[in-house]
Amino acid sequence: MADRHTDDEPSTELRTDGGERKGEPTDDLAGVGRRSFMKLAGAGAAVAATGAVGAASALESVDADTVVDLGEEGLSDGDRIDPYLDEHFNDGVEVHVPAGEYGWGGGGFSGDVQNAAVIGQGEVILNTVEGQYRNVIVATGGTVAVKNFTVRGKVEASRVRIEAEEGARVVVDNWNFPDGAEAGTSGRAFYCPGDHAGEAVIRNCYIRGFDDNGIYASSPGRDAGGRVVVENCFVHNNNIAGIRIGGRESVVRNCVVLNDGPAPVAESGHRNQRGIRIANYEHSVDMLIENVDVIHSSEELGGGGPIRWSNDSPLSTGHMQGVRVHNANSNVAAIGEKRERAEGWTGDDITVSGDGDLDVPDWFTNVSTGDEITPSDPTEDGDSTPSDGSDGSDDGDTDAGDGDGSDGDDADGDDADDGGSTDDGGSTDDGESSGSGDASDGSETELVLVSTDSGGLEYTFTATGPITPLYDRDSYRANRSAPGDEAEENDDGTWTATGATAGGSAESGDSFLFEGGLTEFSATGDVDALTVYADGDEIGVDELTEEYGVSDEDNDADGDDDTADEGSTDEDGEDGGDGDDGSDEGDRALSNHVIVDGTRVESIASYTIEVSGDIEPDESISSEGNSRWDEADDIIEDGTVTGVVAKGVDGFRYSGEITSFSVDGVVDVAVDSAEL
Template sequence: MTGAAATTLATGAAAAAGVSAADSEPAVADTEQMSERQLSISDGEDLSSYVSDSSNGELLVVPSGSYEWNRRVSFSRRNWGIRGEGDVEIAVPASRGRGTKNGYVLNVSGDNVFVENLTFDSDGRPAIGFRCIVDQRAEFRDITVASDGPRTWNAKQTNMFNVGAESSSGEVLLDGIVAYNNGNISQYNGGSSRVGIWSSRSGKLTVRNSVVSGFPNNGIYTRMPGALEVDNCVFANNNVSSIRLGGSNEVVKNSTFYLDLSRDDTTHSHPQRGVSNTGGITADNRERASNGGYVRNCSFIVENVPNSTGAIRFLENEWVEVEDSQFLLNQSDVPGVGWNNSGSARLRNLVFDTENGSGAAAASQGGQYPTVEDVCVSSDLSDGAIDASSRNCSFDWSQAHDYPNPDFEGGTETTGNGTDEPRLGNTLVIDGEGGSERADYQFAVDGAIEHSEYYSAYGTGGEIDGGSATGFVRGGADGFRFSGELTNLQIDDGPTVRVNGIEVDPDDIGEEDSGNGDSGLERTIAIDGDGGSERVTYRFTVDGEVERSEELSAYGTGGDIDGNSVSGFVRGGTDGFQFSGELTELEVDGEPIVRVDGAVVEPAEIVSSDAGQELVNTLVIDGEGSSERVDYQFAVDGAIEHSEYYSAYGTGGEIDDGSVTGFVRGGADGFRFSGELTDLQIDDGPTVRVNGVEVDPSRLWD
């Protein structure tokens, strides 16, 4: 188990009959149904292109190395998998998964899917996400993902794992997942921000031997009739909860939960821009889930977590059973079993302790406690709504997992059970690289600054005055942590400058930034919501390069850049970009202000009549949220490509030259094509739109 101790709590009472399905050994993918194909791929190549070209029945074997993943891969496959041999590290573009809930790097449906031994750790820490909805079986094993966000307000982000089995007899297994989301957990954004693991399907979900840390919209969030088993995992600082627990067939066992924001330098709340309300487990049975849930052999450590209402609390769930577990309550206003909302908590064989005499309550008022058996509450705590069976007890650290230690730059620097002071979220390093010349620098931020010994080596440390710092390096490195944005940086030639671990050009930062820098991207486009409350989506393509412009943006989502195409939305704010070449496609809904090269334009008139004519038509098959599977096939006399912009929770279909076959189950599959639509066959149910106009498939050729 990466990043956590392998110890587990002592085995408790036998499982209740109601969770026998959740306690059974999980089914796994059948790799015997796959033929191994060893990839001949070199360091730096685009692994996603190999994955996109794979077929049913293949198990791709990736040799040890460092690769890129530059495209979204969306397809339906059966008896398909990918496995890394040795150390396989994959870099993803920094914009991936931001500004949308659907920016998955891999979106695979079908059945019998297997993914193993891959590490995603990229500059810019994109919101890397995987979607895998199968009929019966899927397995993800030994997958590490290091992401970084959101750190900005009101940002949508793609869930890290969106998984599930459609069949009630189906199962999905996540084993050895290391999910680090090094962002500001207060940015819940009304539920539109990033979830660690999400499922709403009918089959069983098993998560074991895993780490889930730093998510703003819950670590594991399920709304499912299927069973859930969480075993031997460690969770740290997930807002609103590490696990939403809802159902008599759901069990959490042998796991450790940390509520301690002092250990993470980016998991802080921002005044009037979201708050943290971190809990360990929230009993929640909304939508397709039932009532109930079981917590066994778990440890809860509450140290420093503003606004929390309890390590375990209730929300629309009638009961939860907690047994053979321990609570360390070092924050006076956070109870062990907290905000109860009239739920019924059954407590057996529990320890409630504190290391600092906090006086916190073991169990708060408001709910019911029909069972309180063998519950020990330290004399330095309050019983609250229950009566303790005994007083002489202590929290046993040997029975808890260690705090997870993210090993990517910019994460927490604490390990084990230490109590390091909180740090500011961003880093700036000025590195003289061993040179003999003195190089002077000065910089300013719109937040706070502190010197960082961790990022410094043989430097002078600089002089900090409020939000600015001045100093020099001669061969050594001066490192700083800061909050807010870097607004100005001036430095003599020579040193290497890194911001949040990424090497930058000082001329591109702050007041000296013209918006174009030396990138050669001299043209600009800005989509301005003009302060409105309506969501406005956009999509554009250029025949050159494109990158986001912070100077031209304000309170926007940033869009999702995929090669030379960009899609996104604004709601009152502005998304701005720099690009080279010509605009070949521009589509917006609503009425935003669109400026190209600083001039207001009409989107319908900006693209030349002979530009972007290769794939000018669209076809969308929209399941409209239905639970029924609907198959389709169609053909054109030109070219076809899948469109992420027009798709949502669909399978993507399988494209074979000028024809496509696929299915939707509630979601939408969208395509772009050239030429004419020559055939379309589809089951009843979905809405079909051609070039944005709803059509009746049976009358297309009347």
């Protein structure tokens, strides 16, 4: 087995088949074992008490003509998988990947395809060898699916872009990203661009530790209006937002959003963890959030709230049902800080708890408040079954981490991160694009300004980091001769570029690299003839500063005027470093965690855990299911806990080491030894 590519303390994953892994490093919470990323709902509760974890994994209606087994094509454990995927992921082909571990250079899944799939046959680990992944999966017809993969290794400026043309469908199922991204590199797991017009389904995924959103799927609301369904996912400690939605009839169902520890800081250097962010765009209508638990267990995570709306207008519409929110942040409301932004939404069967602000829109019905998150009664068809306790983090919207005054779910902007990506067609990228270089604040962006049949124009823009004119580029190079295109540093450490494009019938263009985020962009003259590209993707002038902007006042990527929660004071390296929340000595003593997840099957399991120190329940990482067995109290005595779990999740804090673990039944168990 390959290492987990982290330098943290070792963690152990216990498996109910009697196996045990030891000494494989992982990041903070929940040794999130390779076999249980998706099901772990441990930090909050049970993902889908309907048993959908198994049922939803079925790969439906991929009408492939051919099945190709990569093992038969020569792929062996430890090989680099990219060239095999490049060759076989085509129209009408269902590619099977044998169980094993493979090197992954970050490609292979990209393409405009129809009725195709790539399916891991068992446990398939993709170990990142380049520290990046950049893929664009476009379903042009039928269903295109990727299923059963786990990506290991912390990455930079990475994302998988998924989209479907109208009438087509793209599905990612059990594709897990437990190691996240390096701070300040604009990394995220999945991005759904504005061009998405069909249906995208993201299900059964574990996504943790990204600096620029976990699932960024709000852009379609601004543009093509495509539907996005996020279900049975566990989204854990992601900066900006855990889940973002915005397209017509989009859904978040049976998910856990948990913020119980620090996410990597964004490009701006700030941390602002939110849970679910809802876009207010033209096509942000008829959306649904049901059976979702959002847990925000600390006030020291940058100020983000559990469920938030983006900019004021136009208003989105939708309904929340069976939603449970735990909020420890006293500076931001549990659901919606700005009432006018929530006016198009209704809510029913809402439970809020915690020591923070428990405010909910006052027109929501059946709202209850308590010390603990309790499940709702499931409906007959199971649609309202309780989900797992989780937390949330809502994003500011830009890739650049914080700072723009809008939701910023811009199709371009985000994929613009796909910058040097080989999959983004049509780009003006001539090989100079930087995608994600190691800039002073973690990122470089290539900006190309092109005018066509214009009367000429002048422009200026300012960035928080250095700006470099690209004088030697093959096309659209910056001009050295007077009046030249140039950049210089300002007294406050920012940089400003100025330049002009020529008039006439031909194209004229200039190119720059800028580091950090934009604080200003303006152009005068024949602006209607101007086309702007960021990292190879066309982006509107008005959207440029939304997607790449950094607020001068508080670096609030959210842009929702949400007072102190946005311009977080919890910056990386300050006040306890990366997220030490100053919990009391008792909590520190019980700094280890064990999570018993009973949501995997429709049965009851009993278990016994013995530790060398003390052990006690942790309600913040527990959730009851829809069985009376989950309501039974666990018996704890002399460092031993005996419990029963059906469709819920039992979480405990303990000191010392686990000396014995036994289970009668089927559960997923995760153990970690890192302090929260």
